Amino acid sequence: MAEQARVGDRGGGRAEAGHTGRRGAGSGTRDAILAAARQRFADLGYHGATIRGIAADAGVDPALVHHFFGTKERLFAAAMRLPVVPGDLIDAALAGAGPGRAGESLGERLVRAMLAAWDVREIRDTFLGLLRSAATSEQAMTMLRQFVTEAILTRLMAAAQAPHRAGDTIPSTNQARATNPARATDPAQARLRAALVASQVVGLGLARYLVGLDPLTRASTDELVAAIGPTLDRYLTGDLS
Amino acid sequence: MAEQARVGDRGGGRAEAGHTGRRGAGSGTRDAILAAARQRFADLGYHGATIRGIAADAGVDPALVHHFFGTKERLFAAAMRLPVVPGDLIDAALAGAGPGRAGESLGERLVRAMLAAWDVREIRDTFLGLLRSAATSEQAMTMLRQFVTEAILTRLMAAAQAPHRAGDTIPSTNQARATNPARATDPAQARLRAALVASQVVGLGLARYLVGLDPLTRASTDELVAAIGPTLDRYLTGDLS
Numbered sequence: 001m002a003e004q005a006r007v008g009d010r011g012g013g014r015a016e017a018g019h020t021g022r023r024g025a026g027s028g029t030r031d032a033i034l035a036a037a038r039q040r041f042a043d044l045g046y047h048g049a050t051i052r053g054i055a056a057d058a059g060v061d062p063a064l065v066h067h068f069f070g071t072k073e074r075l076f077a078a079a080m081r082l083p084v085v086p087g088d089l090i091d092a093a094l095a096g097a098g099p100g101r102a103g104e105s106l107g108e109r110l111v112r113a114m115l116a117a118w119d120v121r122e123i124r125d126t127f128l129g130l131l132r133s134a135a136t137s138e139q140a141m142t143m144l145r146q147f148v149t150e151a152i153l154t155r156l157m158a159a160a161q162a163p164h165r166a167g168d169t170i171p172s173t174n175q176a177r178a179t180n181p182a183r184a185t186d187p188a189q190a191r192l193r194a195a196l197v198a199s200q201v202v203g204l205g206l207a208r209y210l211v212g213l214d215p216l217t218r219a220s221t222d223e224l225v226a227a228i229g230p231t232l233d234r235y236l237t238g239d240l241s
Numbered sequence: 242m243a244e245q246a247r248v249g250d251r252g253g254g255r256a257e258a259g260h261t262g263r264r265g266a267g268s269g270t271r272d273a274i275l276a277a278a279r280q281r282f283a284d285l286g287y288h289g290a291t292i293r294g295i296a297a298d299a300g301v302d303p304a305l306v307h308h309f310f311g312t313k314e315r316l317f318a319a320a321m322r323l324p325v326v327p328g329d330l331i332d333a334a335l336a337g338a339g340p341g342r343a344g345e346s347l348g349e350r351l352v353r354a355m356l357a358a359w360d361v362r363e364i365r366d367t368f369l370g371l372l373r374s375a376a377t378s379e380q381a382m383t384m385l386r387q388f389v390t391e392a393i394l395t396r397l398m399a400a401a402q403a404p405h406r407a408g409d410t411i412p413s414t415n416q417a418r419a420t421n422p423a424r425a426t427d428p429a430q431a432r433l434r435a436a437l438v439a440s441q442v443v444g445l446g447l448a449r450y451l452v453g454l455d456p457l458t459r460a461s462t463d464e465l466v467a468a469i470g471p472t473l474d475r476y477l478t479g480d481l482s
Binding site: 131132134135136141144145148149153188191192194195196198199200201202203204206207208210211212213214215216219223226227228230231234235240241 | 372373375376377382385386389390394429432433435436437439440441442443444445447448449451452453454455456457460464467468469471472475476481482
C-alpha cells in the first residue's frame with residue numbers, strides 16, 4: 001500500500017539537479033517547483049501559498065505545476081516528502097475502500113487506515129518529523145494547522161454532514177440514534193465534529209508512535225479499531241450534547 | 242485553583258542561590274535538591290532516579306528531600322517547574338472534587354479538570370514546554386513517558402478497575418452496561434483503558450492549545466465536556482470489544 005500511495009519527488013529540493021548530470025529537463029523542473037513550493041509554503045503558510053506564485057518562483061507555467069502535481073494538496077505532500085497524501089486515506093475510508101473488513105463503520109475504517117499508514121516506518125518517520133518541526137517552529141505550526149484545516153477537516157466535515165454511505169454499519173450502541181441521527185447540518189457543528197475526530201486520531205498517533213506508551217504500542221490494530229472506532233463514529237454523527 | 246495547586250520552588254535550579262545573598266540555608270538546600278533532581282531525572286529517567294540518589298548528589302539526608310517535597314512525583318513536578326501536580330487533578334476528579342457540576346460522570350470531570358488546568362496560561366506554557374522538549378529530545382521523551390506511565394496511567398488504571406464512587410452518574414447511553422459493567426479486572430486491560438484515556442486527553446490538549454485548531458479553541462468547556470466526557474467513560478469502564 002505504501003508503494004501504491006507514494007507521491008511526488010523524493011529527490012530533495014535541489015533545483016540545480018537538472019544542470020548537474022541528471023537526465024532530462026523534466027526532473028530539474030520538477031525539483032525547481034518543489035523547492036519553490038517548500039519556500040512558499042513555509043513563508044506564506046498552506047493557505048497563502050498559491051500554485052500561480054510557486055510557478056512564478058520556479059520560472060514555469062502554472063499549467064506545468066498542475067500537470068506534475070495535480071492539486072495544491074498533492075504539491076504540498078510532495079514538497080513535504082509525505083509518502084502518502086493524508087486526504088487520500090480519508091477518501092478511501094469514506095468510500096469504504098482501503099484496509100478494513102466488510103461491515104466496518106466509518107470510524108473503524110478511519111482508525112484502521114490511520115494505523116496502516118503509521119505502521120509503515122517511512123510514513124511514520126515523515127509525520128513525526130513534521131510534528132517535531134511544528135512543535136518547535138511557529139511558522140511550521142501555522143503551515144501544519146492550515147493544511148490540517150483545509151485538507152483534512154474539510155473532508156471529515158463532509159462525513160459529519162453526509163449520511164453514511166451504503167455498506168456502512170451503525171454500531172449497535174448507536175441504534176437508537178440511527179433512527180434519528182444527529183446529522184450536523186450546521187457547518188460550525190460539523191467543523192467541531194471533524195476537529196474532535198482529529199484530536200483523537202492525533203492523540204493516538206502521538207501516544208502510540210511518538211511517546212510510545214506501552215499499552216498502546218502493544219495493542220493490536222483490531223483492539224484499537226474496536227476501542228476507538230466507535231469514538232470517531234460518535235464524534236461524526238452521534239449525540240454530543 | 243492554580244494558586245492553591247502550586248507546588249515546589251519556582252526560583253530555578255541555582256544551587257548557589259543560598260550563597261549569593263538569599264536568606265536562609267533552607268532555600269539554598271531546596272535549590273540544591275531541585276538542581277540534583279533535574280539532573281538525575283534527565284540522566285536516569287523518572288523511573289531510574291531515586292530520592293536517595295538525588296539526596297546524595299545534593300549532599301543532604303533523604304529525609305530532608307521527603308520533608309521538602311513529599312513524594313518523588315511531587316519532587317518531579319517541582320523540578321520541572323510544573324505549576325500543578327497532574328496526579329492531584331486526577332485524584333480530585335476521582336474523588337468527585339475539583340471543578341465540575343453535581344452528577345457529572347468521571348469522564349466529564351476529567352475533561353473539565355484538564356481544561357481548567359490548561360486554560361491557565363502558566364500551566365499551559367509549562368506543559369507545552371515539556372511537550373516541545375520531549376518532541377526533540379529522546380532523553381526528555383523517556384522521562385515524560387515514564388512519568389506519565391507511573392504517575393498518571395496508574396491512577397487511571399485504578400479508576401478502570403474500581404467501581405464508580407458514590408456521586409458518580411453513569412451516562413444514560415451506558416445504562417445497559419451499568420447493570421453488567423465491563424470492569425477491567427485484568428491489569429493489562431486496565432492499562433490499555435488508561436492509555437486510551439491519555440491518548441484522547443493529550444490529543445485534545447495538543448489540538449486545542451498547541452496546534453490551535455479553530456473549532457476546538459472556540460468550543461466552550463461545557464461543549465468539550467459533553468463531547469469528550471462520554472468517550473473517557475467508555476474507555477474506562479465501557480465495552481471496548
